[in-house]
Amino acid sequence: MPPVYHSSILLYTALEGAQLNIVHLERAYLIDTHLAGAYLVNAHLAGAHLSYAHLEGAHLSFAYLEGAYLDRAHLEGAKLYVVHLEGAHLDRAHLEGADLRSSFFDSATKLDDVFLSNDQYGSISLTDIHWDDVNVAVVDWSSLSVLGDEYKAREQNNYDGKLKDKPRQFNDYRVAVRAYRQLSVVLRNQGLNEDAARFAYRAQMLQRTVFRLQEGARSKVQYLFSLFLDLLAGYGYKPWRSFLAYLLVIGIFAALYFYLGAHLAWNEAIVISMTAFHGRGFFPNQFHPGDPQALVAAIEALVGLLIEVTFIATLTQRLFGK
Numbered sequence: 001m002p003p004v005y006h007s008s009i010l011l012y013t014a015l016e017g018a019q020l021n022i023v024h025l026e027r028a029y030l031i032d033t034h035l036a037g038a039y040l041v042n043a044h045l046a047g048a049h050l051s052y053a054h055l056e057g058a059h060l061s062f063a064y065l066e067g068a069y070l071d072r073a074h075l076e077g078a079k080l081y082v083v084h085l086e087g088a089h090l091d092r093a094h095l096e097g098a099d100l101r102s103s104f105f106d107s108a109t110k111l112d113d114v115f116l117s118n119d120q121y122g123s124i125s126l127t128d129i130h131w132d133d134v135n136v137a138v139v140d141w142s143s144l145s146v147l148g149d150e151y152k153a154r155e156q157n158n159y160d161g162k163l164k165d166k167p168r169q170f171n172d173y174r175v176a177v178r179a180y181r182q183l184s185v186v187l188r189n190q191g192l193n194e195d196a197a198r199f200a201y202r203a204q205m206l207q208r209t210v211f212r213l214q215e216g217a218r219s220k221v222q223y224l225f226s227l228f229l230d231l232l233a234g235y236g237y238k239p240w241r242s243f244l245a246y247l248l249v250i251g252i253f254a255a256l257y258f259y260l261g262a263h264l265a266w267n268e269a270i271v272i273s274m275t276a277f278h279g280r281g282f283f284p285n286q287f288h289p290g291d292p293q294a295l296v297a298a299i300e301a302l303v304g305l306l307i308e309v310t311f312i313a314t315l316t317q318r319l320f321g322k
Contacts, residue, residue, distance in 0.1 A: 036074075071110075076121040086132075090114055097121030097148060100129060107133035116144045123148040127179040131186050141187065141195040149179040150206065170213040177206045201237040205230065229314055232307065236314035245307060250274055253300045260293050272297070277304035 018038045027047040036056040046066040053073045061081040071091040080100045087108040096118040105111075111134060117123040125148035153172035158164055164172070180203035188196035208230065211223035229235050233242045254273035258264055264272070276297035 067108075076118075085109055095124045097123065099125045099148065101125055101127045101149075102129070104130045105132055105134035107135070109134045110138075111136065112138040114139055116140075117146075122151050125149045125152065125179070126183055127175050129182065131182075135190070136186055137190050137192060141192065146202070147176065147179050147183070147199075149176040150202070152176070153206070166213060170210065173206055173210050173213065177203050177210060180206065197237050201235060204235040204237075229310065233311050233314045236316075239311070239315065242307065242311045246277075249300070249303055249307065250277060253277070253296060256296050257293055260296065273300065276300040278308075279305060 015038055016034055016036045018035065020035075020043060021039050021041045022043065023040065024044045025048055026044055027049075028045070029049045030053055031049050032052040032054075033050070034054045035058055036054050037058060038055070039059045040063055041059050041061050043060065043063045045068050046064050047068060048065070049069045050073050051069050051071050053070070055073060055075050055078050057077045057079075058075070059079045060083055061079050062083065063080075064084045065088050066084050067087040067089075068085075069089045070093050071089050072093060073090075074094045075098050076094050077097040078095075078099070080098055080103055083100070083103045086104055086106040089110045091110050091112040092114065094115045096115055097120075109132075116139070123144060123146055127149050153169070153176040155172075156164060158168065180199045184196045184200040184203065187193075187199065204226070208223055208226040211219045211226060231241065232245055233239060250270065250273045253276065254266070254269040257272050258266055258269040261269070272293075277300055279301045
């Protein structure tokens with residue numbers, strides 16, 4: 001289709017499914033226009049007024065929307081791949097399920113109170129976004145628990161309905177990990193540490209799946225170690241798990257001391273367990289190095305050292321990003 005040049009007023013116009021690729025509608029008035037499912041690939045819409053427009057499922061990849069007014073526009077499920085949104089106004093726009101991968105923002109882009117997820121369309125996809133200095137603090141990130149990039153990775157079938165092969169699954173999960181890590185960095189740089197931590201944790205969880213899908217014995221070891229770090233401390237984002245692990249280990253070994261030493265009271269067994277866990281040895285008046293309890297104490301000291309070192313390492317990684 002040859003380029004179409006137009007700058008007229010098209011208020012409340014119904015153009016669902018229209019083929020408008022490479023159309024030129026710079027500064028056009030398209031307020032409340034119905035363009036659901038329309039093809040606007042490589043369209044030139046810089047400065048266009050698209051407030052309240054219905055663009056659900058529209059194909060806007062490679063479009064130019066610099067300075068466009070998209071406030072309260074409905075972009076649910078829209079394809080916005082590699083779209084230029086520098087200076088665009090997206091205040092209270094509906095971006096649930098929209099694919100914004102590799103799109104461009106800048107400091108003038110307005111994202112105030114945008115909608116990112118719902119049950120019908122799912123969540124927004126954000127891999128390789130060019131964030132520049134866009135203000136992300138005006139977005140309610142608490143409403144977004146899972147990125148659309150992860151939903152795509154978890155899908156069993158390709159777009160053609162065929163079952164995904166293992167290499168495709170591997171690549172999709174790597175993309176989702178990248179999306180979470182990139183978003184986490186942007187949020188942390190603007191002081192949104194709680195949301196950044198939440199998305200960084202999801203990145204670690206998906207990275208574990210990447211290890212599982214990857215070939216080779218080393219990847220399997222990495223998968224098991226990652227699983228251990230998650231169970232023990234949630235990669236440093238859930239320290240209460242380490243406290244539960246501490247109580248569990250103390251309880252198990254205290255029961256062993258109590259069972260092996262008939263002369264021990266239950267409170268004495270707990271004290272011995274706590275002492276051994278922290279590598280303080282055992283009480284010589286209770287048992288000697290050759291006793292079974294001594295071997296149990298040595299094992300507990302090793303387990304305690306492993307838990308303490310792992311907890312410190314994961315917490316340090318979270319706090320300092322190392």
